[in-house]
Structures are given as C-alpha cells and as structure tokens.
Amino acid sequence: KKNLHLLSSEQVELAKMLMEMGQSHLFEKWAAPGVDDNEKRAFFDQVAKLNSSYPGGLKSYIKTARELLADSKAGKNPFDGFTPSVPTGEVLKFGDDTFINYEQAGVKEAKNAAFVLVAGGLGERLGYNGIKVALPAETTTGTCFLQNYIECILALQESSCRLAEVSNLAISNVNASVYEEVSTFMLLSSNNIYLKFVGKCQEIPFAIMTSDDTHSRTQELLESNSYFGMKPTQVKLLKQEKVACLDDNDARLAMDPKNKYRIQTKPHGHGDVHALLYSSGLLKEWHDAGLKWVLFFQDTNGLLFKAIPASLGVSATKQYHVNSLAVPRKAKEAIGGITRLTHADGRSMVINVEYNQLDPLLRATGFPDGDVNCETGYSPFPGNINQLILELGPYMEELKKTGGAIKEFVNPKYKDASKTSFKSSTRLECMMQDYPKTLPPSAKVGFTVMDTWLAYAPVKNNPEDAAKAGAQVDEPVQEVFNGQEVEVWPRLTWKPKWGLTFSEIKNKVSGSCSVSQKSTMVIEGHNVILEDLSLNGALIIDSVDDAEVRVGGKVQNKGWTLEPVDHKDTSVPEEIRIRGFKINKLEQLEKSYSEPGKFSLKP
Ligand code: UGB
Numbered sequence: 001k002k003n004l005h006l007l008s009s010e011q012v013e014l015a016k017m018l019m020e021m022g023q024s025h026l027f028e029k030w031a032a033p034g035v036d037d038n039e040k041r042a043f044f045d046q047v048a049k050l051n052s053s054y055p056g057g058l059k060s061y062i063k064t065a066r067e068l069l070a071d072s073k074a075g076k077n078p079f080d081g082f083t084p085s086v087p088t089g090e091v092l093k094f095g096d097d098t099f100i101n102y103e104q105a106g107v108k109e110a111k112n113a114a115f116v117l118v119a120g121g122l123g124e125r126l127g128y129n130g131i132k133v134a135l136p137a138e139t140t141t142g143t144c145f146l147q148n149y150i151e152c153i154l155a156l157q158e159s160s161c162r163l164a165e166v167s168n169l170a171i172s173n174v175n176a177s178v179y180e181e182v183s184t185f186m187l188l189s190s191n192n193i194y195l196k197f198v199g200k201c202q203e204i205p206f207a208i209m210t211s212d213d214t215h216s217r218t219q220e221l222l223e224s225n226s227y228f229g230m231k232p233t234q235v236k237l238l239k240q241e242k243v244a245c246l247d248d249n250d251a252r253l254a255m256d257p258k259n260k261y262r263i264q265t266k267p268h269g270h271g272d273v274h275a276l277l278y279s280s281g282l283l284k285e286w287h288d289a290g291l292k293w294v295l296f297f298q299d300t301n302g303l304l305f306k307a308i309p310a311s312l313g314v315s316a317t318k319q320y321h322v323n324s325l326a327v328p329r330k331a332k333e334a335i336g337g338i339t340r341l342t343h344a345d346g347r348s349m350v351i352n353v354e355y356n357q358l359d360p361l362l363r364a365t366g367f368p369d370g371d372v373n374c375e376t377g378y379s380p381f382p383g384n385i386n387q388l389i390l391e392l393g394p395y396m397e398e399l400k401k402t403g404g405a406i407k408e409f410v411n412p413k414y415k416d417a418s419k420t421s422f423k424s425s426t427r428l429e430c431m432m433q434d435y436p437k438t439l440p441p442s443a444k445v446g447f448t449v450m451d452t453w454l455a456y457a458p459v460k461n462n463p464e465d466a467a468k469a470g471a472q473v474d475e476p477v478q479e480v481f482n483g484q485e486v487e488v489w490p491r492l493t494w495k496p497k498w499g500l501t502f503s504e505i506k507n508k509v510s511g512s513c514s515v516s517q518k519s520t521m522v523i524e525g526h527n528v529i530l531e532d533l534s535l536n537g538a539l540i541i542d543s544v545d546d547a548e549v550r551v552g553g554k555v556q557n558k559g560w561t562l563e564p565v566d567h568k569d570t571s572v573p574e575e576i577r578i579r580g581f582k583i584n585k586l587e588q589l590e591k592s593y594s595e596p597g598k599f600s601l602k603p
Pocket residue numbers: 118119120121122209211267268269270297298299300334335336352354383384385386431
C-alpha cells in the first residue's frame with residue numbers, strides 16, 4: 001500500500017487484483033517504501049503488459065491455470081467421454097486429374113488469400129542458435145526459408161492474377177470455359193500471350209508472428225534483403241508476448257530468479273497467433289478488403305508451397321471452414337494425428353490429437369493395441385503438419401466471440417507422485433491447431449492428405465515432380481551424413497516463379513529429358529524450357545523474365561559433389577554443421593540471359 005503513489009490508476013487496479021487473486025507473495029521481498037522505485041514501477045509495467053496481452057487479462061489467466069492444474073493433479077483425462085475414430089477427408093494423389101483441377105481452383109482463389117507464418121519459436125531442438133527462417137531451405141542455392149516463402153507467395157500472386165486476367169480476356173474472346181482450362185499452358189508457353197498481360201496484381205498480404213526471441217532478427221533479415229522482392233507494406237510482423245510462469249497448484253505467479261521485481265515468463269505457444277491477428281485489427285482489414293482465406297504455416301517446411309495450390313482448391317471446392325494439411329503417418333511417429341472425437345452426449349469434432357496422447361486415448365477406448373499401422377503400412381490417423389487453411393468470414397465471426405483465445409493446456413513436471421510441487425515453474429500453453437475446439441457442430445472442418453515428399457520434408461528436394469512431368473530422374477544412392485543414412489537424389493531446384501503447380505512445371509519440360517544421380521540443376525529464370533535435355537553434371541541457368549530460353553542436348557561435366565562435414569567441427573558455419581555436408585562446386589555449365597528475346601542452349 002505504501003507504494004501505490006508510484007502507480008497509475010489502472011496499475012492500482014491491477015495491484016488490487018493481484019492481492020485478491022492470492023498473489024501477495026510477489027511483494028514479500030520488496031525493499032522498504034522509497035527504495036528501488038524505478039524497479040517497482042517497471043514491475044507494474046510488466047504486469048500491465050502481461051494483463052493486456054492475454055485475452056481476458058491476468059485474472060482470467062490465473063483462474064484458468066488453477067482449473068487446469070487441478071485437472072492435471074487429479075489425472076483427469078482431457079478426452080473424457082470422447083471416443084476416437086478415423087475421420088474422412090480428401091486424399092490427393094499427386095498429378096492425377098483431380099489434383100490438377102484442385103490446383104487450378106487453388107491458384108484462382110490465391111488472390112483472395114492472406115498468409116500467416118508462425119515463427120516465434122527458436123531452434124532449440126534442432127540445435128541451432130539463429131532464427132530458423134534464416135536457415136537454407138536447400139543447400140544447392142542456399143536460399144533461406146523466408147526467401148523461399150516470399151518468392152512462393154509472389155509467384156502464386158502472379159499466377160492467380162494472370163489466371164483472373166485470362167478469364168477476363170476469355171469473355172471478350174471465343175469460348176470462356178475452354179480457354180480457361182488451357183490458360184496456364186497457353187500463357188506459359190507463348191510469350192505473345194504472356195506479354196499481353198499488363199494488369200496490376202492484387203497483393204497477397206503476408207503476416208509473420210515473431211516473439212522476443214526472433215523479432216529483431218527476422219526484421220533484420222527482411223530489411224537487409226529488401227524484403228526478398230516483396231513490398232515492405234505487404235509484410236506485417238506481429239510479436240507474441242510471453243506468459244507468466246506458475247510456481248504451484250494454486251497458480252502463484254513465479255518470480256524471476258534473477259530479479260525480485262519481475263515475474264518469470266515463458267512462451268505460450270503458436271496458438272497465440274489467433275488472438276494477435278484479431279487484436280491487431282489485421283483480420284478485419286483483410287475481411288474489409290474482400291479476402292476469403294487465411295493460410296497458416298510453420299517456419300521450416302520448404303516443400304509446403306508445392307501442396308498449397310491443391311489444398312486451397314480443396315477448401316474452395318468443399319467450402320471447408322477449416323482445412324488441415326496432413327501426410328500419411330507411421331504409428332507412434334512424433335506428429336499429431338487428425339482424429340474424429342465423438343462425445344457420449346453426441347458432440348463431435350475433427351481435431352489434432354498430439355502423438356503422445358493418441359496412443360493412450362486409443363487404448364482407453366476399446367483399441368487394446370493403441371496406435372498401430374493398418375494394412376497400408378501407415379496409421380489410419382493422418383499426420384497433422386500444422387498448416388491450416390481457414391475461411392476468413394466464419395473465422396472472424398468465431399473470433400468476435402472468443403477474442404482469439406484458444407483452449408490451453410498445462411504440462412507441469414511434478415517433484416513426486418503426490419503432485420503437490422513442481423520441479424521447475426510451468427505455464428499455460430496453446431496450439432494453433434486447437435482452434436476448431438470451440439467451433440459449433442455446424443462448422444465444416446476437413447483435412448487434405450498429400451504425399452509426404454510433396455508437402456512435408458523440410459529440406460528434401462523434389463525430383464519426382466520432374467520425373468512425373470516427363471523427365472527421367474535417376475534413383476538415389478544411400479549416403480551417411482551426421483551419422484544418419486539418407487537417400488541422395490539429384491539436386492534440382494527452381495525459383496517458385498518457374499513453376500508452382502504440376503501443370504506449370506509439366507509445361508516447361510518436354511521431349512525426352514534425363515537427369516543422372518550426381519547432377520545438380522538450378523533454374524533461376526521464369527521462362528526456361530527443358531527440351532530433350534540429358535544432364536550429367538551441374539547446370540545453372542539464370543534469365544530475365546522476358547527471355548525465353550530453350551535448354552536441351554547433352555550437358556556433361558564434373559558437377560557439384562556433396563562432402564561430409566563433422567558436426568563437431570566448429571570451424572564450419574553452424575547451418576552447414578547441423579546438416580552434415582557441404583557442396584563442392586567442381587565444374588558446371590552456367591549461363592545467364594540478361595536481355596529479352598528467344599534463346600537456345602544446346603551444347
Ligand atoms: N512457434 C511460435 O511461433 N511460437 C511459439 O510460442 C512456439 C512455436 P514447433 P510443435 O509439424 O511435425 C507442431 O516447436 O509445436 C512456431 C504440432 O503441434 O516446431 O512441437 C514455431 O516457430 C504437431 O502436431 O512444433 O509441433 C514453428 O514455426 C506436429 O504437427 C511452429 O510454431 C508438429 O508441429 C511449430 O513449433 C510438426
């Protein structure tokens with residue numbers, strides 16, 4: 001009470017609230033009145049921040065924490081009353097007609113989408129000290145994840161815009177439906193039509209959720225690289241705040257061990273993204289601009305955008321309010337399982353069940369073997385890769401009710417079986433994929449399963465695209481890097497603008513092309529066409545957008561080899577060490593076309 005004069009009237013209310021909520025221990029070690037006044041003020045600044053950044057404020061945080069800690073102590077099953085079953089969703093087969101149609105529908109919708117990257121986590125599990133979005137998405141070109149994501153969004157923006165433009169052109173031309181079906185091919189194969197396009201593309205907004213751990217480094221990465229070609233105004237950074245730690249089952253807030261005037265804090269989880277999008281006003285802005293979809297994705301999934309067009313097409317066609325991307329999952333694999341949960345009272349929802357909870361849940365509900373593979377060799381529960389597509393209208397409506405609060409959980413590490421004290425402080429956490437938990441039964445919640453190699457293999461290149469698009473790609477060889485046996489395929493990389501969808505890629509590969517296992521190919525240009533190319537070595541092509549380059553014939557050189565590096569060798573940069581190999585550039589054919597025109601490269 002003797003310190004109240006230091007505080008604003010709102011902070012006085014917060015002080016009262018803390019006392020009422022059993023938090024008087026926070027002031028026990030405070031110095032006498034008149035001493036450490038600045039620190040005391042700073043304490044209340046921190047309390048005010050913790051209060052305003054949590055939906056419902058600190059009081060609500062403490063109340064929820066008490067309930068969840070009591071449930072945890074009592075060993076209450078979070079799925080009490082629910083029976084799991086395998087849900088039905090859309091299972092896509094890469095490159096078939098259905099897939100191609102969904103891709104077309106997805107590209108069309110992309111101009112109505114906004115993308116959200118959750119990038120507040122640090123690479124602790126990975127053993128990497130930098131921000132994960134700065135890591136190379138692949139080693140051949142060293143393009144980092146953030147650059148790859150931005151270029152994919154820009155490529156999608158352009159494809160979507162061109163498709164819309166073609167639809168408009170088609171109306172004034174002959175036959176709209178026929179024209180539109182072949183539009184992507186015609187546009188990409190004929191410079192004439194491509195060059196006719198002069199419209200202004202609608203910008204696809206891109207939001208990145210950061211945290212204190214990642215914010216400034218993400219900002220620096222963007223600024224020092226001119227936002228990788230995106231307009232700075234197109235990118236919005238939203239920083240998530242940490243939440244207060246808890247010392248015991250009464251949810252007494254934990255003091256920072258190094259400062260008696262601070263509360264200890266820890267990350268609250270990626271579920272914060274919903275509250276941040278709502279409270280920042282971004283969702284409203286997007287809604288008012290007529291956007292229809294919000295796509296969420298994680299920091300290190302370099303293949304994701306190959307799966308985005310088709311899965312957005314599924315959302316649009318099936319009118320899913322929520323669409324989760326999934327891959328086939330081996331039983332007990334450390335990926336959550338997408339599950340239908342049906343309650344005894346009739347409620348039902350399709351939701352991710354984390355891998356450590358799925359097995360016990362199955363065993364407790366009449367599946368004595370728990371989480372096991374079925375005849376396909378995979379678990380019948382698809383693996384959640386945490387990429388969500390939400391329809392913006394229903395999402396906004398829901399968030400108006402909840403403020404973006406997501407069902408939380410607590411995971412205290414108890415000292416002993418009495419469960420009365422913790423080994424170290426804990427905190428509430430939440431996950432973005434738990435968003436559907438509060439939705440009404442009428443909500444359309446679905447999922448889309450893709451091949452793992454297409455949608456979810458963070459640093460694996462994708463030669464099968466090329467194989468199916470008409471090129472003969474050699475089988476991989478087995479090699480060992482960092483003590484792990486891996487399949488080494490030829491390294492084929494291209495800029496997203498060269499081709500994001502199966503149709504776009506297929507249209508740029510013709511005749512009989514082949515690529516040997518030791519080969520590397522880097523396509524930096526937009527209008528590069530591979531025609532009867534036989535590659536055994538390294539080939540690097542760069543070209544301006546208005547240059548059409550036809551590449552064929554036999555390319556033979558020593559190429560680029562992979563050389564193992566010791567992950568303990570600190571003379572090697574960290575991002576290479578954790579990968580376990582570096583690239584030796586022995587010999588390559590490298591060509592750059594900086595002027596518009598038609599060119600042929602046939603060695
Ligand atoms: N992240 C934040 O932005 N803020 C945070 O506070 C925490 C994380 P992890 P996780 O794909 O295999 C998820 O740590 O949460 C970002 C699913 O829950 O990489 O253990 C962080 O930067 C799980 O079901 O993953 O597991 C990163 O971009 C499974 O599908 C993202 O959130 C698993 O992903 C994910 O954080 C998976």
